[in-house]
Amino acid sequence: MFRVDPLANPEPLIKRVYAYVAYRVGDGPDAEDITSETFERALRYKKSYDSRKGEPVAWLIGIARRCIEGRPATPELSSEYLEASDHRDLEDDALRRIALSGAVGRLEERDRELIALRYGADLTARQIAEVQGARTNAIEVALHRALGRLRATLEGEDDSSTPVRKSQAGR
């Protein structure tokens, strides 16, 4: 019987794992380190991959989750980043991206995890349910609520855009 190589096409996998990790711990060197560690572990335990249990990306995300859990807790993601970005002349979309990742960073751990799995790793609700050992319906509902909270956070930022940033900078 032929064994499936889970890392046969690594580039899209690297991007998805990185996006997931960055939504969890913030974009930057930490996310890069965790992504590298994830792939090192994946190479080491490649033989343990079972294609019947799920797709390679779900397997890698499982490894990435353990890598993140094994790390010391990081402080809120984006406050420093936003503070620094105020002084730069950034374009609108870049600002929006920063605001978005900042809002994701301010979500609760569970919401952030769901957003990272759905929009970072691009997993379906069913795949997320498999990764988390939950029911698909429950994941869909939780995702919907997480999106609502994210929207509220973003709207709160938009309403008092400058003061919020200033208050964050003052922290």
Added chain:
Amino acid sequence: MRSWRTKRESRGLEAELRANRPEPSSELVHRLEARVREDGSHSRAGSFRVAFAGALAAGVLTALASVGGLGYAATGAGQAVEKAKRVVHQHGVTTVHKSAARDQYGKPKAKKKCRAGTKRVRGVCRKVKKAKGVSFRRPPFTG
């Protein structure tokens, strides 16, 4: 109306989350890709060696089979086993159980003795009946 708006907004946010997904630096992607490919080439080399050995063995067997070499080889192996058996087998004293000499001079089979008071008659032991009033006495010695 409100739910429709919420749905639209939700879709907009989802699209935004996907579009603004954090991306790794190209340096990280290249580094990890190279690492994965390097590992893959090592394991591929190992599996290539195994596959090559297997293919070679299959080729030799096919070639032998096509010219009847398999039967020849099997016979040779069988003969070698026979020879080995003969060499290894321990020989004891050979006893000839059936021969013309044994038929003539062989020890006769011991017949079963009949009990006292019986007599073999046509191969069967039977009681000897004594005639009533008749006594047998040895005749007197007359010199």
